[in-house]
Amino acid sequence: MNDMRLLERAVDTQVNKITARKVQVYYGQNHALKDVDVDILDKTVTAFIGPSGCGKSTFLRCLNRMNDTIAVCRVEGRIDLEGEDIYDPRVDPVQLRAKVGMVFQKPNPFPKSIYDNVAYGPKIHGLARKKADLDEIVESSLRKAALWNEVKDRLDAPGTGLSGGQQQRLCIARAIATSPEVLLMDEPCSALDPIATAQVEELIDELRSQFSVVIVTHSMQQAARVSQRTAFFHLGSLVEYGETGQIFTNPKDPRTESYITGRIG
Amino acid sequence: MTDATANQMPASGPAARSKHGSILVQAPSMRARNRAEARFKAYGLAAIVLALTMLAIMLTTILSDGLSAFRQASLTFPVTLDAATLDKSGNRDVAEMSKATTVTYGKVMAQSFVAHLVAQGISTEGVSEKELAAMLSKDAPAALRNDVLANPDLLGQTIEVTVLANGRIDGYLKGRVTMESAQKDSNISPEQLVLSDALRKAGILTSGFNWGFLKNPDASDQRPEAAGLGVAMIGSAYMMVLVLIITLPIGVAASVYLEEFAPKNKWTDLIEVNISNLAAVPSIVFGILGLAVFINFAGFPQSSSLVGAFVLSLMTLPTIIIATRASLKAVPPSIRDAALGVGASKMQTVAHHVLPLAAPGILTGTILGLARALGETAPLLLIGMVAFVDNYPSAPAEGVLDPATALPVQIYTWVQRSDPAFVERSNGAIIVLLLFLMVMNVTAILLRRRFERRW
Numbered sequence: 001m002n003d004m005r006l007l008e009r010a011v012d013t014q015v016n017k018i019t020a021r022k023v024q025v026y027y028g029q030n031h032a033l034k035d036v037d038v039d040i041l042d043k044t045v046t047a048f049i050g051p052s053g054c055g056k057s058t059f060l061r062c063l064n065r066m067n068d069t070i071a072v073c074r075v076e077g078r079i080d081l082e083g084e085d086i087y088d089p090r091v092d093p094v095q096l097r098a099k100v101g102m103v104f105q106k107p108n109p110f111p112k113s114i115y116d117n118v119a120y121g122p123k124i125h126g127l128a129r130k131k132a133d134l135d136e137i138v139e140s141s142l143r144k145a146a147l148w149n150e151v152k153d154r155l156d157a158p159g160t161g162l163s164g165g166q167q168q169r170l171c172i173a174r175a176i177a178t179s180p181e182v183l184l185m186d187e188p189c190s191a192l193d194p195i196a197t198a199q200v201e202e203l204i205d206e207l208r209s210q211f212s213v214v215i216v217t218h219s220m221q222q223a224a225r226v227s228q229r230t231a232f233f234h235l236g237s238l239v240e241y242g243e244t245g246q247i248f249t250n251p252k253d254p255r256t257e258s259y260i261t262g263r264i265g
Numbered sequence: 266m267t268d269a270t271a272n273q274m275p276a277s278g279p280a281a282r283s284k285h286g287s288i289l290v291q292a293p294s295m296r297a298r299n300r301a302e303a304r305f306k307a308y309g310l311a312a313i314v315l316a317l318t319m320l321a322i323m324l325t326t327i328l329s330d331g332l333s334a335f336r337q338a339s340l341t342f343p344v345t346l347d348a349a350t351l352d353k354s355g356n357r358d359v360a361e362m363s364k365a366t367t368v369t370y371g372k373v374m375a376q377s378f379v380a381h382l383v384a385q386g387i388s389t390e391g392v393s394e395k396e397l398a399a400m401l402s403k404d405a406p407a408a409l410r411n412d413v414l415a416n417p418d419l420l421g422q423t424i425e426v427t428v429l430a431n432g433r434i435d436g437y438l439k440g441r442v443t444m445e446s447a448q449k450d451s452n453i454s455p456e457q458l459v460l461s462d463a464l465r466k467a468g469i470l471t472s473g474f475n476w477g478f479l480k481n482p483d484a485s486d487q488r489p490e491a492a493g494l495g496v497a498m499i500g501s502a503y504m505m506v507l508v509l510i511i512t513l514p515i516g517v518a519a520s521v522y523l524e525e526f527a528p529k530n531k532w533t534d535l536i537e538v539n540i541s542n543l544a545a546v547p548s549i550v551f552g553i554l555g556l557a558v559f560i561n562f563a564g565f566p567q568s569s570s571l572v573g574a575f576v577l578s579l580m581t582l583p584t585i586i587i588a589t590r591a592s593l594k595a596v597p598p599s600i601r602d603a604a605l606g607v608g609a610s611k612m613q614t615v616a617h618h619v620l621p622l623a624a625p626g627i628l629t630g631t632i633l634g635l636a637r638a639l640g641e642t643a644p645l646l647l648i649g650m651v652a653f654v655d656n657y658p659s660a661p662a663e664g665v666l667d668p669a670t671a672l673p674v675q676i677y678t679w680v681q682r683s684d685p686a687f688v689e690r691s692n693g694a695i696i697v698l699l700l701f702l703m704v705m706n707v708t709a710i711l712l713r714r715r716f717e718r719r720w
C-alpha cells in the first residue's frame with residue numbers, strides 16, 4: 001500500500017459535524033451496536049470498515065434516522081448534528097434527511113426520467129421557485145456526480161435505463177441535489193465495475209470540499225484511497241477509530257490488524 | 266501449439282474415463298427422472314385439455330341455446346285505427362281516449378290483421394279468428410295503444426305497423442317449436458304453423474335483430490317475446506359505477522394505511538386475518554347483512570341499485586384490499602428508501618412513488634373485483650332486486666333509488682319460468698353477461714400491460 005501515500009493524507013479541518021456518544025441499537029432482542037462513540041469531522045471522508053454483520057449499515061442508518069422505518073429497531077444514546085440531538089422529539093426526521101443525504105448500496109433510481117430523479121428532492125423541499133432554478137440545480141448536481149456529459153442529451157430518458165454505474169452516480173446526484181451537509185454512502189461501489197468505481201471514488205474526493213462524507217466499504221483499498229479517517233467495527237462495537245494512515249499502517253488493536261491483513265473476515 | 270496434433274482431441278480410452286461412465290449412455294437413475302418429468306408434463310397437458318374441453322362445451326351450449334335470443338320474429342301489416350271505437354267521445358282528449366283498453370286495441374288489431382290476410386289472398390283454413398289474433402304478441406295491442414295515446418292524430422288513419430309475433434311463432438322460426446310439439450301444445454296448433462309459413466312467403470312474418478331484447482324491460486310470463494334486458498343492464502351499470510366509487514377510495518385508503526402506516530402488532534394482525542376471512546364469506550351473508558342494515562335499519566328503498574351497490578361493495582372491498590396490499594407489497598422497498606432518503610415524508614413517498622408503481626395492480630384487482638360483483642346474484646335476491654320491474658329507473662342520481670334488477674338476477678328469474686322462450690332468453694342474457702365480463706377482464710389485462718414498468 002505504499003503507492004497510496006497514506007501518510008500525506010492530512011485532515012483539512014477538525015470541526016466536528018456529528019458526535020455520537022454511547023449509541024446502542026437493538027433489533028428486538030438483538031443488541032446490534034454497543035457503546036459506539038464517534039466524532040465525524042466536517043469536510044472529511046470517513047470510512048466504516050469491518051466484517052459483514054458488524055453493524056456498519058446500522059450505524060450509518062442511525063445518522064439520518066432511516067432506522068425509524070424499521071419497526072423492531074430501537075436506538076439509545078446520543079447523536080448530535082452540529083450540537084443538536086437528532087433523536088430529540090422535536091426533530092422531524094424528514095427535515096433531518098434533507099440535511100443528511102444517503103446513497104444506498106444498490107442503485108435505486110426512481111422509475112422516472114433522469115431529470116425527475118434529480119429534481120425530486122429540490123422540488124419537495126421547495127429549493128427552486130422557477131423552472132430555470134430547478135434546471136440549474138439538476139445540471140450542477142449531475143455535473144458534480146460526473147454524469148452530466150453522459151446524460152445531458154437524454155434527460156427525459158428513464159433513470160432505470162442507465163447502466164449500473166450511471167445509476168449509482170444518478171443516485172449520488174439525487175442525494176446532493178438537496179444540498180445536504182452530510183452524505184452517507186452504504187457500499188456505493190459494491191455493484192460497480194472498476195472503472196465506475198474509480199469514477200465514484202474520484203467524485204467522493206471532490207465532494208469532500210463541500211460535504212462531510214461517510215462511506216461504508218468492504219474494500220480496504222477503497223477505504224485507504226478515499227478516506228481521511230477510518231472506523232473499524234467488529235461484532236457491534238467500534239474497535240478502533242482514527243486517521244486512515246494510522247489505522248492502515250499502525251493499528252493499535254490486534255483485531256484491526258488481523259482484519260486489515262485479512263485474518264478476520 | 267505448433268505441432269500437428271493441436272487440432273485433434275487428445276486420445277483417451279475407456280480406461281481414462283471416470284467412475285461415472287460414458288455420458289453417451291444414459292444412467293438408469295437419469296432415465297427414471299426423465300420418465301417422471303414426461304409423466305408430469307402429460308398430467309399437466311391432460312388437465313389443460315380437460316379444462317379447455319369443459320370451457321368449449323359450456324360456450325357451445327350457451328351460444329347454441331342463446332344466440333337465437335338475438336333474433337326476433339315480427340309481423341308487418343296495416344292497421345285501420347277506427348276513430349269511432351277508439352275515441353268514443355270524439356274530441357281527441359287523451360284522458361277520454363285512455364278509456365279504450367288494450368282489449369279494444371287488440372280487437373282492432375286482430376280485425377285489421379284478418380282483413381289484411383284476406384286481402385292478400387292467404388288461406389286461413391283451420392285457424393279460428395281467436396287463434397289468428399293469438400299469433401300476435403300480447404304485447405302488441407299495448408304498444409299500439411301507447412303509440413296512439415302519444416299521437417292522437419293517428420286516429421282514423423290506416424298505418425303500417427310492425428308488431429312482435431307470439432313467442433310460439435318466434436320459436437317455430439327458430440326451430441324450437443315443431444309440428445309435433447304444437448300438437449300437444451294448447452297455445453299453438455299445427456294449422457297456425459302452416460299459416461306462419463304462408464305469412465313468411467308473403468313477407469308479412471319476418472325475422473330481424475332483436476333490439477328489444479337489449480332495450481325492453483322484463484315482461485310477464487305470457488309475453489316472453491317482449492322481455493328484454495334493459496332494466497337489468499341499467500341496474501347492473503348503476504351498481505358497477507357505484508361500487509367503483511365506493512370501494513376504490515375506501516379500499517385504497519385502507520390498504521395504504523395497513524401496509525404503509527399501521528404499526529405491525531396484534532391488532533393489525535387481527536385486522537389482516539379478518540379481511541381475509543371477509544373475502545371468504547359467502548356472498549349471501551352479505552345479502553342478509555344488507556337487508557338488516559341498509560333496508561330494515563337505515564331505511565333505504567328495497568330493490569334499489571343503491572342498496573345493491575352497498576351490498577356488492579361490502580363483498581368487493583376485501584378483494585380490493587387484498588389485491589391492493591399485494592401490489593403495494595410488490596413495490597420494491599428500495600424505492601421507499603430512496604424517497605425517504607432524499608427527505609420525502611411518508612405521505613409523499615406513498616403518493617409520489619409507491620402508489621403510481623402499484624396502480625396497475627390496484628386497477629387489475631379492482632376490475633376483477635367488479636367483475637365478480639357484476640356476476641353476483643345471491644345477495645341481490647335478498648334485498649329484493651328479484652322483483653318484477655317493468656319501469657326503467659330514472660336517470661342518475663335519483664335513479665339509483667328506483668327499483669331495478671341486475672343481469673345475473675334476470676337470468677335467474679328467467680330460468681325459473683316455464684315457457685322455453687324464457688330459457689332461450691336467459692341463455693342470451695348469459696351471453697350478454699359474459700361479454701361484459703370479457704370486456705372488463707380484457708381491460709384489466711390491457712391496463713396491466715400499459716402501465717407495467719420494469720425497475
Ligand SMILES: Nc1ncnc2c1ncn2[C@@H]1O[C@H](COP(=O)(O)OP(=O)(O)OP(=O)(O)O)[C@@H](O)[C@H]1O
Binds near residue numbers: 032052054058
Ligand atoms: N432490519 C433488520 N432487522 C433485524 N435485524 C437486523 C436488521 N438489519 C440488520 N440487522 C442485524 O443487525 C446486525 C448488523 O447488521 P448491519 O446490516 O448493520 O451489518 P453490516 O455491518 O452493514 O453488514 P454488511 O457488511 O454485510 O452490510 C446484524 O446482526 C443483522 O442481523
Ligand SMILES: [Mg+2]
Binds near residue numbers: 057058
Ligand atoms: Mg451493510
